[in-house]
Amino acid sequence: MSVVKNKLQYLWTAKFADGTIIEQPTNDKYSKHDDNSEWNPSSFRDILDHDSNVVLFTLTNVDTGYKESVRLRDCDKLVYFRNVEQQYINGVAQDPKIVSYNYGYEFKDKNGKTVKRIFTINE
């Protein structure tokens, strides 16, 4: 069994329209984490649970402090995901690795088409 081995190199901070700020914990645990369950939502669920729009989403490099941010309008929906790769090399399973952090937003244009603007930080 393999845990995604590389630590979270970038942690997010979400600022909401109501002034609340939520920071991703290093263990990525949801505020209602259940240690007795084989699966739990990540701390990203706390963003989705919050009853106010995200207005600023920031990724901070845990080693250098470097930051990347995106501002969101009322019509924007936050998009955030990490790409993880698991490889077999010469028939042997490797530990999964985070290969990129992706953040941005999506919205509907005047024609009702979905537009996505995604920024990528490659590991």
Add this chain to the structure above:
Amino acid sequence: MSSIFSYSEDNGVATGSPAKGSTRTGSVSQVNWKATDDVSTNYALSPVVAGDNSFPKYQFGVITGVFNEISNGLWSHTAGTLPTGVSLYGKVSSSYVTPSQNETSGMVDMSSITPITSGQAVLFSTTGPENATPTATLTAAGYTQYLVSQIRTLTNAATGDSDSQILTLRFSEN
């Protein structure tokens, strides 16, 4: 902390509905194509004879741990050159068929290198790789579809191990 991933493999006679392998092995750490349908037999002791095919490997990912959503599954042969007379075939599927050394139906030739961004789409299920209605996202502990692979050889295939090959599974998580 994020998702926890491991491979499992099905072998043996197709059983149940939907069908899955009569033997399911967890925490599999290798994919060695050979002339025996199991996980444990050393491939050197069960080589594929030139002109024959390997048994297909019905492997799948098991995903637990901490995640809000898993999505955008992709699978591809991303590096490595196969020797003359040796081809790698594969398919992503929710169907398990009793393995044999005949050509497994529905596979595509994966011998050439394909960037992971152009890989075969992989869907997910909370009940098993054999679930006939997998979905594009996973929002609880679950499984990928079967990632089925098979080595096919011609009579002119050279003896010995092939050079290192890389198979990549990618997914998004948050």
